[in-house]
Amino acid sequence: MLLLGIETSCDDTAAAVVEDGLRVRASVATSQDAFHAKYGGIVPEIAGRQHVQLISATVEHALETAGATLAEIDGVAVTYGPGLVGSLVVGVAAAKAIAYAAGKPLYAVNHLHGHLYAAFLEQDPAPELPFLGLIVSGGHTQLVDVRAHGDLRIIGRTLDDAAGEAFDKTARVLGLGFPGGPAMDRLAQQGDPTAIDFPRSMLGSDSLDFSFSGLKTSARYFLESPQGKRAKTADVAASFQAAVVDVLVAKTVQAQRRLGYSTVVVAGGVAANSRLRAQMSAWAERSGARLLIPPLRFCTDNAAMVAAAAYHEALGTSDPLTLGADPNLPF
Ligand code: KG4
Ligand code: ZN
Secondary structure, X not given: OEEEEEEOOOOEEEEEEXXXXXXXXXXXXXXXXXXXXXXXOOOHHHHHHHHHHHHHHHHHHHHHHHOOOHHHOOEEEEEEEOOOHHHHHHHHHHHHHHHHHHOOOEEEEEHHHHHHHHHHOOXXXXXXXXXXXXXXXXXXXXXXXXXXXXXXEXXXXXXXXXXXXXXXXXXXXXXXXXXXXXXXXXXXXXOOOOOOOOOOOOOOOOOOOEXXXXXXXXXXXXXXXXXXXXXXXXXXXXXXXXHHHHHHHHHHHHHHHHHOOOEEEEEOHHHHOHHHHHHHHHHHHHHOOEEEOOOHHHXXXXXXXXXXXXXXXXXXXXXXXXXXXXXXXXX
């Protein structure tokens, strides 16, 4: 089964062609970072307009790279929420038009489910269910009990900022530009993660919830203090990253022990973080758990994960005339 995936929930215009929810024949993502960087964050109006500019060429490029024609595609899978409304509507409109014109079934995918199904791409053998998922992105941080395809339950979530948001906001205070997560990761590699003892919120508690706003505030106050003004930026980045990663790893391990599942998936943009990957891998090695972290290009927003989710969740079809975007789509 060959699915065309389309993803425009935030600021990446993406299209992909995926076979049987596994083999990625093409995955194209056109980053808009250059258009948002000077504002220090994503400007929704610019994102929507850029999607309009880029969507047709991105879909064509994906089909061309896959060596597939629309006639050979078995269906169109599109992210319809959650996300920025002005961004979502562009992908949804494109998918509806393509599905209607080509007479193909249309599948409406939840972006967050997509992030988890990124772990199925190019994986042999496929992840076994049930599994524990950690979704860490710019907008979300949540632990998910994936009992069966289509039966996903949140068992822990952030009470305030998402992990990626904490990275981005602190990176901004450090003058690292946008998006801050990757820049922070690079800089942290030259710093000492034990230099500053930033707080690890919620670590002592039984709850599987996260909180990152205290850490973010603590980093800001530190940087305004005389000690902070003397500190090396790389040390601040490394220490901040260590605090975020410590909490993410500890809560994931706690959840895995509670559920007793042997497979753990870590997905979303922050799963690209080198320290998180290294620490989760070290834990998996020690514990014998099967850890799946998608390759970098499938961690950040992409359309291959959308096609994978539609395939594995065996979604019913949507009406190409009436499907709407849902910016607040619940998990
Ligand atoms: O999943 P994603 O591409 O978009 C959302 O759905 O939010 O995630 C983007 C987030 C941003 O906050 C970005 O700073 C963060 O992922 N990110 C990273 C790294 N790469 C991307 N955070 C930490 N370390 C990285 N290497
Ligand atoms: Zn995302």
